Amino acid sequence: MVSVVVDFRRAREVGPVRRRTFGSFVEHLGRCVYSGIYEPGHPTADARGFRRDVLDLVRELGVTLVRYPGGNFVSGYRWEDGIGPRQSRPRRLDLAWRSTETNEVGVDEFLAWCREADCEPMMAVNLGTRDTASALDLLEYCNHPGGTDWSARRAANGAPEPYGIRLWCLGNEMDGPWQLGHRSAAQYGSLAARTAAAMKQYDPALELVVCGSSGSAMPTFGEWERVVLEEAYDHVDYVSCHAYYEQHGADRASFLASAVDMEGFIDAVVATADHVAARRRAARRIDISFDEWNVWYLSQEPDRKTDDAWPVAPRLLENVYSTVDAVVVGSLLITLLRRSDRVTAACQAQLVNVIAPIMTEPGGPAWRQTTFYPFALTARLAAGTVLAPTIDAGTVPTDRYGPVAAVDAVGTLDADRAAVFLVNRSPVEAATVQLPLWSELPAQTVTATTLGGDDLDAVNTLHDPLRVVPSVNRSIRLAGDCVEVELPPASWTAVEFA
Numbered sequence: 001m002v003s004v005v006v007d008f009r010r011a012r013e014v015g016p017v018r019r020r021t022f023g024s025f026v027e028h029l030g031r032c033v034y035s036g037i038y039e040p041g042h043p044t045a046d047a048r049g050f051r052r053d054v055l056d057l058v059r060e061l062g063v064t065l066v067r068y069p070g071g072n073f074v075s076g077y078r079w080e081d082g083i084g085p086r087q088s089r090p091r092r093l094d095l096a097w098r099s100t101e102t103n104e105v106g107v108d109e110f111l112a113w114c115r116e117a118d119c120e121p122m123m124a125v126n127l128g129t130r131d132t133a134s135a136l137d138l139l140e141y142c143n144h145p146g147g148t149d150w151s152a153r154r155a156a157n158g159a160p161e162p163y164g165i166r167l168w169c170l171g172n173e174m175d176g177p178w179q180l181g182h183r184s185a186a187q188y189g190s191l192a193a194r195t196a197a198a199m200k201q202y203d204p205a206l207e208l209v210v211c212g213s214s215g216s217a218m219p220t221f222g223e224w225e226r227v228v229l230e231e232a233y234d235h236v237d238y239v240s241c242h243a244y245y246e247q248h249g250a251d252r253a254s255f256l257a258s259a260v261d262m263e264g265f266i267d268a269v270v271a272t273a274d275h276v277a278a279r280r281r282a283a284r285r286i287d288i289s290f291d292e293w294n295v296w297y298l299s300q301e302p303d304r305k306t307d308d309a310w311p312v313a314p315r316l317l318e319n320v321y322s323t324v325d326a327v328v329v330g331s332l333l334i335t336l337l338r339r340s341d342r343v344t345a346a347c348q349a350q351l352v353n354v355i356a357p358i359m360t361e362p363g364g365p366a367w368r369q370t371t372f373y374p375f376a377l378t379a380r381l382a383a384g385t386v387l388a389p390t391i392d393a394g395t396v397p398t399d400r401y402g403p404v405a406a407v408d409a410v411g412t413l414d415a416d417r418a419a420v421f422l423v424n425r426s427p428v429e430a431a432t433v434q435l436p437l438w439s440e441l442p443a444q445t446v447t448a449t450t451l452g453g454d455d456l457d458a459v460n461t462l463h464d465p466l467r468v469v470p471s472v473n474r475s476i477r478l479a480g481d482c483v484e485v486e487l488p489p490a491s492w493t494a495v496e497f498a
């Protein structure tokens with residue numbers, strides 16, 4: 001058992017908890033939309049065809065923001081296909097996922113769903129096969145009050161009031177050779193700058209996200225961000241980061257330390273954005289939208305390039321998550337919270353069925369994957385100001401990242417409550433954490449909830465949906481002027497002071 005001190009008495013105030021940290025992502029991919037959020041014949045479906053069982057879980061998950069409609073899908077998407085009477089909407093090939101898109105769900109349905117789910121929409125425009133003009137048309141369709149062709153069409157399609165979408169993505173992963181319309185950083189930067197300038201000419205209050213790298217392992221990483229931002233800096237508000245993690249072979253220690261990579265990624269992008277700002281003498285800072293992050297067993301995805309069936313809503317990327325995957329998700333959220341100074345929006349990819357915390361069976365139930373729990377608990381408990389404590393912990397050796405701190409932590413403090421989120425990254429050793437009480441702490445009661453420790457490979461499934469649930473950590477106790485709690489090996493814990 002290692003002894004660890006997590007001390008908030010001289011904690012660094014990072015800034016406010018950003019509600020947009022708890023974003024998610026709905027892409028037209030596999031069964032995320034069809035038989036995910038939308039299934040008209042389902043016993044719980046509402047009048048619009050949205051599954052109410054899924055909506056309930058989305059609310060319980062605490063999702064605040066939802067990116068849509070992709071992802072790789074958006075780079076071939078014609079948004080006009082998804083509006084108007086359903087019977088006249090065309091079926092199209094979706095080249096990104098080698099599927100057939102029926103267009104039964106489009107922007108109006110998605111935005112109605114967002115209202116029901118109480119989430120802010122984050123809309124992506126297609127800068128792969130399309131350009132500024134189609135982005136402006138979509139903006140006019142969504143946000144213009146009335147008196148023009150597109151706004152009149154929206155009203156005729158059942159939405160007289162404008163949607164008022166503030167946050168927009170300028171394409172998706174344009175650095176990736178797999179992306180439809182993939183181009184060089186200079187070409188994309190110039191297109192993104194022109195499109196952003198035009199969108200802001202309509203409404204300067206829009207918040208625009210330019211594509212950063214689709215991963216820190218991309219050969220163009222760093223230089224891509226620099227060149228794109230040199231082009232687009234004055235017109236955009238965010239640069240995106242995407243990162244997915246998985247356990248490689250038996251190397252659990254490195255997997256548990258995935259957040260070390262995420263933190264380095266954030267540092268590098270912040271440094272690059274600030275470097276461009278310095279060269280331009282710009283006082284305004286660009287923030288990070290970490291709009292795709294998760295555990296994803298990408299290396300196990302079958303190659304579908306030769307699949308010529310073009311199915312509708314096939315079962316794709318339906319990763320079944322284990323306890324240890326959930327511990328890593330919890331630790332990634334600790335990093336995102338601790339970097340709330342510059343990461344002011346984030347989307348876990350994705351929401352339902354596709355590398356998702358929520359799974360569904362067509363015509364059947366919906367259930368929570370293991371990864372549901374750290375997200376839901378963090379979204380519910382984190383409030384007020386983010387605090388970065390000093391942490392005195394030993395290290396764990398990892399093949400990928402060298403020695404890393406065995407325990408990582410972040411806290412949040414509000415007027416009447418506080419929360420501390422902890423991860424023990426050692427695959428083998430338990431830790432006793434001492435949390436010295438600090439003066440601002442509203443400590444009437446303290447409780448702890450833990451996920452992990454044993455049965456790290458256990459999963460939740462259709463037939464055993466509650467196999468993995470977080471449990472009350474009964475080790476928590478007051479010891480003098482400290483709270484002490486034991487963290488099992490490979491575990492994630494939320495401590496709640498109320």
Ligand code: AHR
Binds near residue numbers: 027071
């Ligand atoms: O989230 C799955 C896919 O991962 C997205 O479509 C793409 O943007 C990323 O490569």
